[in-house]
Amino acid sequence: MTLQNQEEPGSRPDHAPIAGVIGWPIAHSRSPLLHGHWLKRYELPGAYIALPVHPEDLGAVLGILPRMGFVGVNLTIPHKEAALKLADIVTDRAALIGAANTLIFRQDGKIHADNTDGYGFIANLMQYAPDWRADQGPAAVIGAGGAARAVVASLLESGVPELRISNRTRLRADQIKSEFGAKVVVYDWAQAGNMLEGSRTVVNATSMGMAGKSPLKLPLEALSAGTLATDLVYTPLMTDFLKQAERRGCEIVDGLGMLLHQAAPGFERWFGIRPEVDDALREAVL
Numbered sequence: 001m002t003l004q005n006q007e008e009p010g011s012r013p014d015h016a017p018i019a020g021v022i023g024w025p026i027a028h029s030r031s032p033l034l035h036g037h038w039l040k041r042y043e044l045p046g047a048y049i050a051l052p053v054h055p056e057d058l059g060a061v062l063g064i065l066p067r068m069g070f071v072g073v074n075l076t077i078p079h080k081e082a083a084l085k086l087a088d089i090v091t092d093r094a095a096l097i098g099a100a101n102t103l104i105f106r107q108d109g110k111i112h113a114d115n116t117d118g119y120g121f122i123a124n125l126m127q128y129a130p131d132w133r134a135d136q137g138p139a140a141v142i143g144a145g146g147a148a149r150a151v152v153a154s155l156l157e158s159g160v161p162e163l164r165i166s167n168r169t170r171l172r173a174d175q176i177k178s179e180f181g182a183k184v185v186v187y188d189w190a191q192a193g194n195m196l197e198g199s200r201t202v203v204n205a206t207s208m209g210m211a212g213k214s215p216l217k218l219p220l221e222a223l224s225a226g227t228l229a230t231d232l233v234y235t236p237l238m239t240d241f242l243k244q245a246e247r248r249g250c251e252i253v254d255g256l257g258m259l260l261h262q263a264a265p266g267f268e269r270w271f272g273i274r275p276e277v278d279d280a281l282r283e284a285v286l
């Protein structure tokens with residue numbers, strides 16, 4: 001029997017869009033809470049779910065999700081680099097960062113990869129420290145992992161005159177310098193405290209200070225009043241780093257807003273509305 005009026009495989013007639021977050025493990029992701037809040041708030045049909053996917057299965061899963069009504073996914077540890085390689089179209093910023101956190105499954109079957117972490121980082125600063133300007137002076141980034149790469153890319157794009165970076169494993173910081181260019185100055189880990197001297201923006205992009213992880217062990221005496229200090233760690237919201245920075249007269253911005261803002265571009269592409277990042281969302285996610 002031939003069916004009449006069948007849509008092409010992969011098309012999604014009259015089905016509410018589904019998106020999700022892929023990770024391994026995934027149980028602790030706050031993304032379902034955050035996208036769920038927006039879906040409810042804007043009364044949109046659709047769903048956003050957490051998908052536990054083993055690294056070996058990522059390719060197969062990305063091949064099949066679009067055929068099940070999925071319009072895209074977010075990616076978290078450990079899939080961000082692998083997803084970039086599996087995509088058909090890659091934005092400049094994702095290529096520069098070397099990782100993807102947002103995929104869009106296009107109607108033509110192509111997978112479009114983006115990285116919105118750097119955007120989320122800057123949008124968070126603009127919301128909570130509206131007077132902050134990248135060109136006010138050197139920025140110092142502590143850490144050189146995946147999250148740090150997004151921060152470095154976005155700070156350079158925003159116009160910092162000098163980007164100082166220090167990492168326990170120096171090689172990763174050297175690699176960032178070789179990829180991101182002459183404005184990047186690498187400090188030895190033993191000298192990390194010194195790079196804060198004269199820096200106008202200071203970012204903790206390591207996992208140090210996160211609940212359950214080791215505390216941030218770094219001399220912060222060189223932090224000066226008026227400097228913008230921000231932490232990518234948001235559990236706890238008020239990290240020791242931020243507390244110490246505040247005591248030294250720094251302006252501080254916590255890391256939760258980065259998580260919220262990085263989610264907005266994906267939500268807009270999948271569900272059709274640019275969602276707002278406000279206090280109600282912060283409370284829902286906390």
Ligand code: ATR
Pocket residue numbers: 142143144145146147148167168169170172205206207208214
């Ligand atoms: P993410 O994607 O969150 O950036 P990552 O790529 O694993 O995760 O990077 C974690 C960052 O925290 C790295 O800069 C890491 O330093 P190494 O490159 O030397 O591993 C840093 N980090 C984690 N634990 C640390 C610790 N106890 N002391 C110093 N740095 C630490």
